[in-house]
Amino acid sequence: MKNLLLAMSGGTDSSVSAILLRKQAYNIQGLTFKMWETELKACDEKEKGCCDAESLLEARELARKLDFPHEIIDIRNEFEHYVIQDFVNEYMNGKTPNPCVVCNTHIKWGILIDEMKKRGCTYYATGHYARIRQENGRFILMKGADTKKDQSYFLWTLTQEQLKHTIFPLGELTKDKVREIAKENGFERIAEKRESQEICFVRDNNYRNFLNTYVKDIEKKIKPGNFVDTEGKVLGQHKGYPYYTIGQRKGLNIALGKPAYVLSIDVQKNEIVLGDYNLLERKSVRLKNTNWIKFPEPPENLKIEAKIRYNSPAVPGNIRKEKQTYYLELNQPVYAVTAGQSCVIYDGDDVIGGGIIAE
Secondary structure, three states: OOEEEEEOOOOHHHHHHHHHHHHOOOEEEEEEEEOOOOOHHHOOOOOOOOOOHHHHHHHHHHHHHHOOOEEEEEOHHHHHHHHHHHHHHHHHOOOOOOHHHHHHHHHHHHHHHHHHHHOOOOEEEOOOOEEEEEEOOEEEEEEOOOOOOOOHHHHOOOOHHHHHHEEOOOOOOOHHHHHHHHHHOOOHHHHOOOOOOOOOOOOOOOHHHHHHHHOOOHHHHOOOEEEEOOOOOEEEEEOOHHHOOOOOOOOOOOOOOOOOEEEEEEOOOOEEEEEOHHHHEEEEEEEEEEEEOOOOOOOOOOEEEEEOOOOOOOEEEEEEEEOOEEEEEEEEEEEOOOOOOEEEEEEOOEEEEEEEEOO
16 A cells, blocks of 8 residues: 555645545545634634634644644744744845745755655655656656645755655546545535635734734834835935835835836845836846756756746746856836745746745
């Protein structure tokens, strides 16, 4: 029998993954992480996410009903070290982080892969909407069949060794079908669960409030500064550079007689440059910390499509390497390219790889 470690959040997707894997005769061991605040009193029904106490207990109850062992382990220290500190540090350095990518890298395919090995399992499964296939001796990450739910963007850091052991039971399914499977197997409550929120540890989805609460003496570290135009002319005052992101228009609290957008953030000068939307346009993107999946290294003149953020459309172009640095040269402009965000590169449904957008 094939031994498998299943990451269980208590949500619909990981629960249906358990149902499907049980029918495929895997010898499942369920594992749920206690990563962040888990007190029920700390969140109302609207705010409950993947790591609240009720979800932890629901994961355990599902494992009991499907008759496989389940364990909850406390990794709050590791989660804070890898994910939350990175999240805070990036904003405090004038960048915009992507905590889901960091969590996948260090937690879900870091600590959990280690737990898989400790428990003598060969495979590791999650409820992500993505697919994996083998070709030319490589494991290739693909988009999920459900284009609306595809989560391949958040998985670009996975290595060949990690992909070798990974199974995505939901990769060929739509979200509607996943809910239907839960109902068919008698799990009505699981089928009707809400989607988890975007950032699990930011309860109100307002990162500014989170920074104010989390960062000790933030008012001493972050001071108001100047909004300036592209010529350096002072336009007004901002509340502190971590509270703004590239491309932001709303919440600037400044009247210029026309729409203004955040073009850049100068941490050293404590200045935020504002300007017209067209000034956010770029056709070249420099990457750092790249990881290649489909190829050991992308071939020259490879035609690609790139996404500079999860919800942005893919834009065609090609990859250029200069010394040891990779650049994307795009066929059409993209807007609000933001340092710290992930840029993921595709060949059709295949993930070629990705990198962090550099300044």
